[in-house]
Amino acid sequence: MTVRSSARRRTLVGCAALLLASTACAALPDGDDRTTAAAPERRHSGDPLPPAARPVVVLPGRALQEEDSAQAAEARQASARGEALATAQRWGLAALPLAAPPPPPTKPELTAGPHVKVQDGAPPVVYRVPTDRPVVFLTIDDGAEKDPELLRMLADLRVPVSVFLSDYLARADYGYFRRLHAQGVTINNHTIDHPDLRTLAADRQQQEICGQQDRLEEEIGTRPTLFRPPYGEYTDVSLRTAAGCGITAVPLWNEEAFPDHMDYRYDDRRLHAGDIILTHFRGPSLWNGDMTQMLRRVIDTATAQGFALARLDDYL
Ligand SMILES: [Zn+2]
Known part of the structure; x- marks a missing residue:
């Protein structure tokens, strides 16, 4: 050398x-x-x-x-x-939200149990998705309030939600929901006029459920596969009708979120893996707060209890 x-x-x-x-x-x-x-x-x-x-x-x-x-x-x-x-702090979150695991390679099998109702010829009715993963799902219904801050908050925090629209409320500005859809949010069916389906004959149920399938396909560009009956009320006819126009599952909920509190179905007053959380597009005139305060409460509650928000449509 x-x-x-x-x-x-x-x-x-x-x-x-x-x-x-x-x-x-x-x-x-x-x-x-x-x-x-x-x-x-x-x-x-x-x-x-x-x-x-x-x-x-x-x-x-x-x-x-x-x-x-x-x-x-x-x-x-x-x-x-x-x-x-920095983004979490800007939106006032108490902690960094937990990241959802990648979607499951195959969707969980929906068999009858305390949180899933199954019957022949009908899409399963689901209150809690069967999964061991530490995830919960946020769903937003109706479509009255169209708060642009919610769009920004969802995009900034990359929080997945699923939306169930009633035409009579959404039709004033479907553009808002197209923007939401463009951010990766799936738009699902919540009927045309938001009736209690138990009070309607089969042909009227057909108009309400399948009519909204057509409207959403027209306005958003995709045909939903998830349907949520207004008030969570339905009959066997509702389910069979929904199946007939392309619905594969009927997600209901175990918790309801508001800007200032959470309502729990069970006495333990906590989230469980796979729980579906309901909330609504509502403004401060109906709520003690706005959409971003509602979302903050849901994210902070999930994070504090060890759950990430995941995309319902990846599991159902
Ligand atoms: Zn509703």
Whole structure:
């Protein structure tokens, strides 16, 4: 081993440490011995190299890239977390929301049980999605209040929700719901005029349910697969009618969210994996608060109880 080659090796190691991978180091030609003069070699020719130097000498390009990409990935992660924290703080959240796991590869099987009602020829009625994952689902009904701040908050926080629209309330501005849809929100069926379906004959139920399937396909561009009967009330005819015009599941709910509190169906007064939460598009005149306060309450409640909000349509 010559003095010059050892000195050149040191130069490469130094470049690696400084992450000066490109021009300054790469430009040093083989015959250049300027560094040799400045740094006299004390090691004997048979000495092994210090372990850390080996990969850089053998494969300088790859080692530098690996070190660089690991550090860059760490920096990107830290920066993304910082950004997410700042966004959460800007919307007044108590803590960073938990991230939902990726959607399940196959949707959970809906078999009869305390939280799922199943009958032949009808879509299953679901109060709680059968899953062990720490997720709950937020659903927003009717369509009266069209608060642009809600669009911004959902987009900023990347919180998934599912929407169930009644035409008589949504029709004043379907553009609002098209914007929501463009943000990844699925728009589902909540009838044309929001009647109590138990009071209607079969042909009127057909108009209410299948009529809204057609309206939403026209206005939003996709035909829903989920249907929620107004007031959570329905008959066997309602379910069979819904199945006949493309509905595959009927999600109801176990909790209802308001800007200033949560209502729970069960006495333990807490969320459970797979719970469906109901809320409404309502303004401050009907509520003690606005849509962003409602969303803040839901996210903070879910986070505090160890749940992420996930997309209902990925599970049903
Ligand atoms: Zn409703």
